[in-house]
Amino acid sequence: MKDESTRDLLLAVDGVTVDYGGFKALDGFSMTLQRGETRVVIGPNGAGKSTLCDTIIGRVRPTEGAILFRGEDISALPEQLIVARGICRKFQAPGILPSLTVADNIGLAARRDRRWWRSLGFGIPAGEQAIVNDILEQVGLTARRATQAGLLAHGEKQWLEIGMVIATGAELILLDEPTAGMGPAETRRTAELIHSLGDSRTVLVIDHDMSFVEQLGATVTVMHQGRFLAQGDVQAIRNNAEVASVYLGHTA
């Protein structure tokens, strides 16, 4: 039984505390993700959701606790090595490269050999070109491939960045508020995009939009003040009195 569960365990956030000069953005927070799972993390503004992503990708280092990826502690690795192990994150504000074309943005993400001196060449290598074409198709930006990324509409930028994150081939994908600023139709497309990733990727989605969370149909983890509050399917979370009071307390 124990063997079975550890084999499928991809990520374990183990008692992580992030201390910003006395203020604990994460306070002994723990959660686990199974291979192939899609998980939604919700919580009021300032609950520590973005900080959780920051900690997993090595942008912020935990004051206490550990991040185990495939059973190994990655909490002290340099950022590029964390990416190389297979974790990539979409930022809350779209983090695209505005002066590069859409295709080059994805091409850069799709590159497997990221040592700088291997960049002394032209174009995207054939093998990676196929990945780029697939991803462009997947995120619906094929017609925009030669456009400068900075000129895209807001929703397109979000998709582009999701495409970049997917293109890295990372097994664990962190999407921080991917539908921020999107209308209902765009939000639905984003949910479909995440669904289309299937079991090959493990996805951690942070979002506020409950209809989006419902469309994803994933297990929901609720955070509050840097701590774990509740976990369950969407229905259970909706009916959870504690969760309701936390949200009401903040929206009142």
Place this chain on the structure above:
Amino acid sequence: MSDPDPMILSAAGAAPGAAPLTAPLAARLAPVGKALPWLALGLAVAAPWLLSAYDLNLLARFMAMAILALGIVLIWGHGGILSLGHGVFFGLGGYALAIHMKLADLPQGEIPDFMQWSGRTALPWWWEPFSSPMFTLLAVLVLPALVAGLFCWAVFHRRVGGTYFALISQALALAFATLLVSQQDVTGGFNGLTQFSSLFGFGLTRPSVVQGLYWVTLAIVVAAYLGLRLLLASRFGMLLRAARDGENRLRFLGYSPTPVKVAAFALSALLAGMAGALFTLHAGVISPALVGVIPSIEMIVWVAIGGRYSFAGAILGTLLINIARDSISSAFPELWLYVMGALFILVVTLMPDGLAGAARNLIERARAR
């Protein structure tokens, strides 16, 4: 991509739907726009027959400086790295060649006059290897790039921001100039190194040598221009712009932005070193006043005025500003710094992308009409 492309003009002229009133004008301008770079190159090649020896020498110095300006476009325009210390790399190249030429002029076993006046009786050990032409050429190319690479790495690997980088690079220029002045007995102090008579056995006063060195300088400008455009079109150029636009995004795509910036910075310093060596050759002098804080800022001004995203703009800016500087400061020596300051403020507020940006805007407006 980064230059006002003459093709844009010709495309505008050929556009079938262009407005009837402006189309003939655009059509008439198209061949001019296309021919302009070639005309400029032709004139530059023919300059030895068109200019007096004095003016040719000035042009050669300014061309040398344009090589440095090309490197600044690379790091500042495309890499977002503002260096206020490129005088240092210019100076390293200049002093390396100057030391060689001083040694070459000396009779066996003697030391330069300024060393004697300072009471020295022997060459400093680190002067010795510069008697070899090979070593000197290598030093001109490698020394500035090495110093720049180490400096840039030391600052950026600690994730220091752009403003701090600019300030620290300015401190480097200050320290370098101060060191040169204070070590008079081995550097020539405030006066620097001057009075060279030959390079690798060629007499520097012979007209054919003067012309040849001018063409060598021009060829290096052209090669640097073409090479840098190629580099920017490569994946490296893509990475450099990515590091400028979104260093964090790049880092969390699994890249390490620091080596990309360090490599670009070292390359720009290599160009600065070549520029310094060629300048020293043409001007017949290298001194602290040419490599310190103020010259380093002037270098940025040339590029700001020419257009920091445009290699052609930087060459033009360097030539124009230096020609203006020469005519103004020979008449009113005190006035130049004020004029340059005013020009800089005007350009930065009115044309943030410099002359090249303004030209591109004009072309685009003509095309849109």
